[in-house]
Amino acid sequence: GQQLNQSPQSMFIQEGEDVSMNCTSSSIFNTWLWYKQDPGEGPVLLIALYKAGELTSNGRLTAQFGITRKDSFLNISASIPSDVGIYFCAVPAPDGGGFKTIFGAGTRLFVKA
């Protein structure tokens, strides 16, 4: 079935460092999403990408929708301790009469102050 391959699985970085994570798929998607999940909470949408090649920023976060429509990456610049959490890439996919969101396995980010 449809699957997203997200890497890396986890990252241990120093405060102030930049972070990069990516997501690939064998299928083409028209929308790529990036969510962050804090412990004990549900995922929160960070960035939504709707057009191949699109580069979108949200504060220190920048995400790009790959030209092939099969991949996306997320960069975090100058990381801070509150960036700790799990980052998920996701794609909404039509399914039956509605849709479902397919999630990557997540990248667990640890930031050392």
Add this chain to the structure above:
Amino acid sequence: KAGVTQTPRYLIKTRGQQVTLSCSPISGHRSVSWYQQTPGQGLQFLFEYFSETQRNKGNFPGRFSGRQFSNSRSEMNVSTLELGDSALYLCASSLGRVRETQYFGPGTRLLVL
């Protein structure tokens, strides 16, 4: 605008019991989706309801069921609980179209003993 709310937040059950979880979507949202999150399988789609109708369903056994009421509130039920049903159950609401952002609730953490 109030966010997605889920009750209860935490639940402990024993094998063989059944459980009902509740989700109240953001006002005006007619689509409610349910996801199961476990460390091993990540975020897996359970089902989606739109205007009281189940539009699609993920690959879960028939013990997992749901419904949606006329006010868009949704419930999911798991019967004959198994140890492997221990997970964080997340509800997400949206306006119902593929490109509409899904907003997640904080989840219900279910522990089956």
